[in-house]
Amino acid sequence: MFGKTKEQFNTVQEIDTLIRAGIDLGASDIHIEPFEDFIRVRLRIDGTLTKFSVLPIAKRDEITAILKVMAGLDSTQKRQSQDGKIKFAYLDMFVEIRISVLPFKYGEKIVLRIQNTERIDLNIDNLGINENCLINFKKSITSKQGLILITGSTGTGKTTTVYSALNYIRSDELNIVTLEDPIEYEIPGFIQIQLSKELNMNYADILRAVLRQDPDILVIGEIRDTETAKVAIGAALTGHLIIASLHTNDSIDTIVRLREMGIEAYLIAAALKFISYQILLRILCPTCKRPSTPNPEHIAMFNLPEDAKVFTSQGCKHCNNTGFKGRKPVFEILIIDEEIIDILATTTTGYNLKKKLKHRIQSNLFIETKKQILAGVTSCTEAAKQLM
Ligand SMILES: [Zn+2]
Structure with missing residues (x-):
């Protein structure tokens, strides 16, 4: 040089x-x-x-x-x-x-x-959502209006789930607008708005301004406050499909959070179509993964048969000695059907809501994670760590 x-x-x-x-x-x-x-x-x-x-x-x-x-x-x-x-x-x-x-x-x-080195697969069919829930997810995101909530902790792939949904419904006939902070992937054809301090407007104001531009589908990067939640629910009830992220601990907790923000139970019941909560599991490196037997702690934790065939990995040069290569999401899903609408509208306390909805979850995080262990996708240790 x-x-x-x-x-x-x-x-x-x-x-x-x-x-x-x-x-x-x-x-x-x-x-x-x-x-x-x-x-x-x-x-x-x-x-x-x-x-x-x-x-x-x-x-x-x-x-x-x-x-x-x-x-x-x-x-x-x-x-x-x-x-x-x-x-x-x-x-x-x-x-x-x-x-x-x-x-x-x-x-x-x-x-x-x-930026963007992980190969991004935006095919909705590859997200790993179980068949029945996937059919319902597709139905929900092709509705003319309503609220779809994609929840989970930070860094659990919520954005990929949202974009896979948008990728499935994208069409020249739809006005799709996203509000993001930051924009993680740039996708041609969507109006992606980067929220920044320079915009000098609060989140709810930006949301109202965007709604005046007649979007069919609006993605809200994160519902952070009551005002945003109210504007989002209002929009979901007046001819817009709203896909939003929320930081919560599980799918039912999301509804409790919305109520705590002061949103009326009957409005949530009328707007909500679908809630998912996701975690990410690291995938065992295909080069160094080996069959193994589960230890007593994992047998008890995941209710595994004693002779269950599970996998573990030592690490090798292909995975920088981590034993893992890539990650995949696992979902907890609550599909809002007639009966759940009724529960949502009439149950008063968060405690009762959790009790009544617990058995209505269509994709159980625990069972879905166990499937990944038995399929050799991930190890017991990794699954236990991510479920904690
Ligand atoms: Zn390896």
Whole structure:
């Protein structure tokens, strides 16, 4: 490279190799952390951080400076956090990488967030929803109006579920608008609105403005407050299909949350069509997974037969020694039928609601997870961890 010493050239190459390895392994983040005597490099793959390599501490300033230059940041500024973007040439495309630099005790910690490296499959049939629920999900998302709630914790693939639904119903005849923060995937044909501080409007105001533009289908990134919930329910009852995310602990808890936000029971009953709650299970690496027998704790926990054939993995070079490659969602689903509408409209307390709806769940998280264990998709340990 022109104007650089041999040493600098090597460091540039090392950084290039590191980013390339991160993309190859499907990492979402690369953490570069200087300590007293070394630099630790870790990758987040399938949601879990794993150690990738150790670099000599002598390279610390050079690595930081090169990455800052690549992202157009001020390389002389070492006492303030900085954020930027790198467009990284990879195969025949550019991968967008967001960089965040944060000063701390031993220098500057750098996190590179790689955008969209996980292969995104937006085929609704591949989500893994059981057959009966899938038929119902498709029916709900092709309704002219109503509220569909896709719930789960942060980082459990709710966005993929929402986009798979949109991908299924997309058509030139429909006005589909999404409100997101941030926009995780850009999909041609949808009006995706990035919510940002610069917009200087609150969520409910933006929602009202969007509703005046006559959307057929509106995706609400997250219902965070009462006002947004009220506008969303109102819209769902007046000719719009609303698909929204909510941060809750299970599908029934979602209804309780809406009530706690002050939404009337009869309005929830009239608007709601479908609720899902999801978790993500890591998939055992196909190269190193091996048959195994379940331990007594797992036999009890998942109600497994004593001679059940389960699988485990040791880790190998194909999975960066994590034992896993990729993730898949598992769903709890509550389909709102006539009887449930009745329960929703007439049950007064959250406690009674939970008691009455518990046996109405059509896709049980526990049973669906057990199926994945017995099919060798995931291990007992991983399943137990994600269900906790
Ligand atoms: Zn492996």
